[in-house]
Amino acid sequence: MQEEWTGEAVNEPADQEDIAWMGLALEQARQAYELGEVPVGAVAVFENQIIGAGFNRKESDQDPTAHAEMISLRQAAQKLGNWRLIGVTLYCTLEPCPMCAGAMIQGRLQRLVYGAPDTRFGADGTVIEVLSEPAFNHRVQVTSGVLAEEAGDLLQRFFRRLRDENL
DSSP states (O other), X not given: OOOOOXXXXXXXXXXXXXXXXXXXXXXXXXXXHHTTSOOOEEEEEETTEEEEEEEOOHHHHTOTTOOHHHHHHHXXXXXXXXXXXXXXXXXXXXOOOHHHHHHHHHTTOOEXXXXXXXXXXXXXXXXXXXXXXXXXXXXXEEEOOTTHHHHHHHHHHHHHHHHHHTO
């Protein structure tokens, strides 16, 4: 049985390993871009191995919960055979929304590393603070801003393309 981490959420600095894993999350986001989905990608890592990976599929699946984070978290739980994601780090190109942040807390995710802030739905303090809310029984360690420029550029290109197509 996995041990549960219930420590305080702290914004930890990124290292080269975080940058490498985030590069793989960006590859997932590029797949979403190619499919016409909002380009957000995520990878779940446990003991230096990817145990979940995904990109936004809301349009493709016609599923409001088909966010990159949710897909990655589901795969990680399946791979571990446990809904408790103790020891798992999720790398995501965009700050999570409240739904995804809630799933991270529910799943006892140990750590989140994300790229760009989300000025519309960000649940790590940009719009609302969910991940380190002291009323919850679990808080997620967070490292933000990893490859934020690349992630943000991809999102900007996507929405620019959408606007241009709808003119």
